[in-house]
Amino acid sequence: MTPKRADAAVPPSLLLVDKPGGMTSHDVVARARRVLSVRRVGHAGTLDPMATGLLVLGVGSATRLLGHLAGSDKTYDATIRLGLRTVTDDREGEVTATASTAGVTEEAVRAALAAQVGALQQVPSSVSAVKVDGRRSYDRVRAGEEVELAPRSVTVHRIDVHRLSRPTADLLDVEVTVACSTGTYVRAIARDAGAALGVGGHLTALRRTSSGPFSTERARPVEEAAGALAEQGSGPGVLALADAARLVFPVRELTAAEAVAVGHGQRVPATGAPGLHAAIAPQGRLVALVEDAGQVAKVAVGFPPA
Template sequence: MSPRKPDADVPPGLLLVDKAPGMTSHDVVARARRVLSVRKVGHAGTLDPMATGLLILGVGAATRLLGLVGGHDKTYEATIRLGQTTVTDDREGETLTTTSAAGIDDDAVRAALAAQTGPLQQVPSSVSAVKVAGRRSYDRVRAGETVELAPRSVTVHRLEVRGITRPTPDLVDVDVTVDCTAGTYIRAIARDAGAALGVGGHLTALRRTASGPFDVTRAAPVEEAAAALAAGGGPGVLPLTEAAATVFPVRAVSTEEATALAYGQRITATGIAGPHAAVDPAGRLVALVEDAGATARVAVGFPPAS
């Protein structure tokens, strides 16, 4: 067996990718690896193949940030179709039922969607990535099993109806913007609003426009973002220190404190709760630090070779 080719010398950072339709999140990661010739690439917050928009990738040491950035609130733009249900709760699945929505007026549509805001106990779509006894739910459904998932607590902060159209006399399309917590299924909102109206519903379009402080307006196609990182910067690229500073308050540390942190030692506490990005005089991210009593400890370290 030939030896594994070493990774290319690429600086660590986050890639803000504008995902194209038809690609899985794993496909996006694979393309970034291929462009960069780097194996250590991951993503924060899966997007369905049908969906487009913001997908955050971490490269090299920046993968250590992914678990901390993926839990932020999200913003989506979506189109909900009322009058049909599908096996996947989106347009990619087989149609299960068709019920005329001709008798549903705009006020009723708005009221049903307003009921999908605030704290919710939401049941994920059975064709989702949620694991059941170690296997993805969608794998079990495709194998012919009937899967019932437990509800989960989510919060929809805002659901704005941007427009209501009727592509046919029996169907209603609703364009919405949704601000929600991580883990919210927009497909489930479409399904549940349609069920409340008695006509069924599913999602025909979905685009993630923001995740926490990151916005799709700064994103680029995966190949362009990866090539920009390899070239030292450009559209879709956040170098490691800038990426951490976008998410966490910055704590400037002295050279001596940076050396101590590099050895896993503690430094004086900040007096402010939560992680801080410890940045040395040269502008390099040394660690994420958190107070632990009178001192601050290393929560995530970033050695010089990272």
């Protein structure tokens, strides 16, 4: 068994992973930990086991960025199957109702999906990771409980309909791209559009293609990305901490004196620009995320030297 290394032995980085179907997000994190032989690995935003696509991992002190990345907008490619309802609102759940879509027109489908665009009060799937009185909703459902989740505010920026096809005379598949805020359940969109059409609906495929500034174009299998970081400190699927921060936040270039002060948690003069900024030392190292507080900028998140 490979001995565990100190987290500092691996450069703090983000891994852009292309998750395969059948793995949980925790499985991906565990695999990265094994390849890197470190413990400090986390992820920004869960993907269901059925789903594929972009999963952003943080390694070492880069895990401190993950909470800020999780709130980014997301983009998904999905296939909605109309004519079947399932308990999970996706293909992995038991079918609970069927209805023929023979009379459903493309115009009606587009209208039902258009109604899912904008600011919504969306009820998550009952088989989800949402907690109810401290327990995951899916655990309660599996224990035989009836679970009704409260609606939550989400925003669907757009739904692009690419193709409609009929796998059988009674079913209708709709291939879409969904751009949405964090917390949006694409399978709830399938469920609600199907309900509006009177035939039911669920997801048969889901792939996350982007999260904030990151996309699957740069993502790699977890073994490849983690292996590149472990062996070379960089490579395909690997983003150095400072490079990642530059993509997510506006940058504040520090002087050498400011870098020392910020590194010790001290305040420096404000810039007048709102929001978090990536404070970068002259040598290119991410020192902290800073934010103005009146006449000074204070450290929100510090990143000690490796």
